[in-house]
Amino acid sequence: MPYELYYWPTIQGRGEFVRLALEEAGAEYVDVARGREEDGQGLGAMAALLEDPSIARPAYAPPFLRDGDVVIGQTAAILLYLGPRLGLAPAGEADRLWTHQIQLTVADVVAEAHDTHHPIAVSLTYEDQQPEALRRAKDFQANRIPEYLAWFDHVLGRNDGLHLVGGATTYADLSLFQLVDGLLYAFPRATERTLTENRHVAALHDAVRQRPRISAYLASPRRIPFNQQGIFRHYPELDP
């Protein structure tokens, strides 16, 4: 039975980290909320699993994954579950925890990237919090992108320079690719500049993009373009 991914149908967002793992593994999956309501899919199917009061273990928010009877929310937990099943996690407990720890650090950067355009409230539009966004985005580019990318670069350099964990691609590598891809979209100048000082990260971004299945995925209509509704948004005024 194919995996069922539930996520917002018009953005990459947090769901993209799960999509990339499924795509790299060539796994069968249904991106449910992007399907048609008449097929029992679409946003209605997602809302039912989030809001039906009879659901004992609802996710707090998308993305979530259904694999038969198991429903898992939180991006990092989904990848913790999928990693070994998709051949995208190392074998031992300590190595798997380390991979997960890296993923959780990616998630921290993602949350901070989101808050550059929503520093006050998710219930408000960007325009309603633009002055605060200008301030937060400036600090994010000056301090946070460099700090985080330097950490990933150190981890890559202390491993084999090509993978974050061990000698094969893990979901953490795919997630770092996606993080860098998003940062390049949202803050191209600051990110390009930071990448020149973090060559392992830049090389990993290139290498993952060229992996056959990832490359095919990125060129397909399954890859939703970056846009102004997602986590990574490009507002010229935030990238001066």
Added chain:
Amino acid sequence: MPYELYYWPTIQGRGEFVRLALEEAGAEYVDVARGREEDGQGLGAMAALLEDPSIARPAYAPPFLRDGDVVIGQTAAILLYLGPRLGLAPAGEADRLWTHQIQLTVADVVAEAHDTHHPIAVSLTYEDQQPEALRRAKDFQANRIPEYLAWFDHVLGRNDGLHLVGGATTYADLSLFQLVDGLLYAFPRATERTLTENRHVAALHDAVRQRPRISAYLASPRRIPFNQQGIFRHYPELDP
């Protein structure tokens, strides 16, 4: 060999979620950064593990835990590791993932609570971002505390009303206690009001506080009082 917890010595912060699990289990542990430099502890010992370039797998930030050769960062990953070892996690994979998913949702609220006083940058003081903090704290109390606590309340109500997962205390219960305790300190009015509508959460907070080992811990000098350097801070102007 006792567990070694590395975390900032003067705040509860994210380290407190780990301390509570260790205390509930009666585990032997050393709170390393609170020890004396002359014993090889203190902040120097923590900095060495974070900053020494020879460390192949440094945590991005405290807290991190050392158990023999294994060093784990990220609060939720630490608890994922400790849970089964301390008897604070359920047995099956799906139940363990669900416990972890709840912990990750607690972590999301913790990050948002932190950003009520630091909505712009961790590199700035609260006073340097007070106007933005006023705005963010208002939304957090009006929308986010009610949304999150309602979710935890639903989860409790759909389980046995007393535990988040199964029929015994897990680290998720301890973490929800700590989250509510922090919210009550930072935003007493909004949190009290929200708890009257989420009685399972209020009851769990009371029940965990009264567990013998937790109660003894909270009364001991090992429990650092809430203060204005931690994640949960009480600024009267943010709690009008």
